[in-house]
Amino acid sequence: MSQTHRLKEGGAPDRSRPLQFTFNGKSYTGYRGDTLASALLANNVTLISRSFKYHRPRGLLSAGSEEPNALVQLELGAHTLPNCPATTVELYDGLVANSQNCWPSVEHDIGVINNTFSRLFPAGFYYKTFMWPKALWMKYEEVIRHSAGLGKSPMEADPSAYDHQHVYCDVLIVGGGAAGLSAALSAAQSGAEVLLLDEQASWGGSLASETQSIDDQSAMSWVAQTLAVLRDLDNVRLLGRTTVTGYYHHNYLIANQRISNHL
Numbered sequence: 001m002s003q004t005h006r007l008k009e010g011g012a013p014d015r016s017r018p019l020q021f022t023f024n025g026k027s028y029t030g031y032r033g034d035t036l037a038s039a040l041l042a043n044n045v046t047l048i049s050r051s052f053k054y055h056r057p058r059g060l061l062s063a064g065s066e067e068p069n070a071l072v073q074l075e076l077g078a079h080t081l082p083n084c085p086a087t088t089v090e091l092y093d094g095l096v097a098n099s100q101n102c103w104p105s106v107e108h109d110i111g112v113i114n115n116t117f118s119r120l121f122p123a124g125f126y127y128k129t130f131m132w133p134k135a136l137w138m139k140y141e142e143v144i145r146h147s148a149g150l151g152k153s154p155m156e157a158d159p160s161a162y163d164h165q166h167v168y169c170d171v172l173i174v175g176g177g178a179a180g181l182s183a184a185l186s187a188a189q190s191g192a193e194v195l196l197l198d199e200q201a202s203w204g205g206s207l208a209s210e211t212q213s214i215d216d217q218s219a220m221s222w223v224a225q226t227l228a229v230l231r232d233l234d235n236v237r238l239l240g241r242t243t244v245t246g247y248y249h250h251n252y253l254i255a256n257q258r259i260s261n262h263l
Contacts, residue, residue: 006042021095036089050102055111082151090262100150169195177205199243
């Protein structure tokens, strides 16, 4: 299928490196550097999921990990992973993704009948509705459990391997955009041990879609130059594809790095 809504230039995708993926059983083409979200938009796919309660049609709302709508199920079998924001899924060749919370398809979801009777299902209606009769409590639970949740958990043992480590630094910077890169460079040049994290595979943040210049050069040229300097410094560690999930007492943070999902 042709990418009818793809810009001819600009952005993060490398248009010389096409990738094939499937969404809801249909084959599409994207590029290295795409997210699943950007690849779907390029192919004019705007209906990605259904809302949890009323099964109303949902598309993309944001461009990052804050995405509330476009949650998809990735891969099959033991490798399946539910509730992944399409905006953070790095596209790779052979990726398989499917919509969640819909049957038999996201386009024709029988659950949309809930929307027709939405006035009968206000917030918290279940606290009163399912209290009686007591003899049906277990039947209610069966129906509720079947309807609850979004994606499907894998039924097989997880074949992936995981590791963890404790890392110490003087300065921890979350976000590798213009501010993060500048702060990392300044701190590193002062002699501090610097750890720079970004949840995306590429650095620069929103600069990839900007046209202004920094220090008399294009934004992405400045990013490449700054990264080259940082990588040459022994007191700097760069971790891409790394999401910080918690900030606790005593400057203790937890981060998750995806080292093989894009492979």
